[in-house]
Amino acid sequence: MELQQMRYFLAVAETGNITAAAKLLHMAQPPLSRQIKQIENDLQVQLFDRSGRRLRLTEAGLILVQRVREILSLADRSMQEVRSSEQGSEGSLSLGTVASASSVLLPKLIAAFKDQYPKTQFQLWIGETSRITELLEKGIIEVGVVRPPFDDEYFESCSLPEEKLVVAYDAERFPQLQGKAMLTVREMASAPLLIHRKYEMMLKRILRRHGCKGDFFCRCDDIIPTLAWAGAGLGLAVVPDSAMGLAQKQHLQCSFIDDPEMTTGSALIWARKHYRSGMATNFIRFFTEALSKK
Incomplete structure (x- = not known):
């Protein structure tokens, strides 16, 4: 074709x-x-x-x-790279991100970046970490926001501050939890859990430490269906606190857990050996400087 x-x-x-x-x-x-x-x-x-x-x-x-879609995106970006200046003051940046970061972290950062580089356009791809790393390896996107683990030999990275994990749930289905800003681990373990697979080992360790077993009703690779299942009253969705906005849009209540280990991380990553456009270089620099100021 x-x-x-x-x-x-x-x-x-x-x-x-x-x-x-x-x-x-x-x-x-x-x-x-x-x-x-x-x-x-x-x-x-x-x-x-x-x-x-x-x-x-x-x-x-x-x-x-x-x-x-992938091929046309890569073709368009290739043409833009050839035409754009090395300074990267204008052009398009192909960026991938996990869903939770797309609604909280990135909009504010992109708005500030746009103020400095007003002629920037974005191609945004949303997916789980495995999908974002695949797009980076193929050269479809240049930078991505993901959650560990990822191949740190293949990718360079800039770590973001750790986030607390919260549980999101339908308060009508779980009235015993309604109105509680903080839950104990035992309260969390009293209901079916809807989790991302990457949190499973950590949660099992926390539950054991508190003398609980936990009912892992659903293990998933995507935060969106996890929240949708929680919205259907099927259990408590364990998600990063950056996903609270997504949860609240589905009228879910969110509560923190009183255990300091209930945290997760994220990072901006890019392929070490791939060509990097001036725009991508500027974005990485802007991103890292913004984090250092925080």
């Missing part, structure tokens, strides 16, 4: 309609239809289910749309 064909495919995938995609691309409908059919013939797979009024991606189409 050529880059232009990828743009054709992505437009159809995102609109679900040949006519709408053709309008978006400023081209006639028949040649766009031929291009999509040619792509399917070349790949020898069906990319769209055409049985309904709206075109829907097949399983093969869903796989391809993710890869096409």
Whole structure:
């Protein structure tokens, strides 16, 4: 597939309609239809289910749309790097982040960075640490905000201050906890727990120290479904305190735990040996200086 064909495919995938995609691309409908059919013939797979009024991606189409987005993002960033000055005073920065940091830490930092570099644009990718490190390795993004562990031989990093872990829950489902800003470990252990897998060993250690076992109802790799399950009253979601804003949007109550070990860390990371644009270099410098002032 050529880059232009990828743009054709992505437009159809995102609109679900040949006519709408053709309008978006400023081209006639028949040649766009031929291009999509040619792509399917070349790949020898069906990319769209055409049985309904709206075109829907097949399983093969869903796989391809993710890869096409990555390739086009990398292509666009490559062109911007070639065109931009080494000073990095303008251009686009591709940045990845875990969900909790995207809603609390980054907006304030980006606003301050934008004041200093007003011609900056951002490509933002949200995902778990494994997804962000994958995008960094592929060169799709230049910098990422992740939670340990990560390969510190492959990535350079700047550590952020530790955060406390909190539990988020539906107060109507767990009325015995309602209104409590601080819970004991035993109170936390009295309800089903919804946790990120990376916290499991730490939580088991804390629970043992307090003579508790704990009911690990769900282990997950993503904070968003963890909070969604908590919103459904299925248990207490253990999340960083930077995710309290996300939890409160789902009308969940949040409480801290009275154990000093209930903490987690995060870091800004970038690939040691990859080319780094002037914009990325400036962002890393700005980020580290902002942390040192704190």
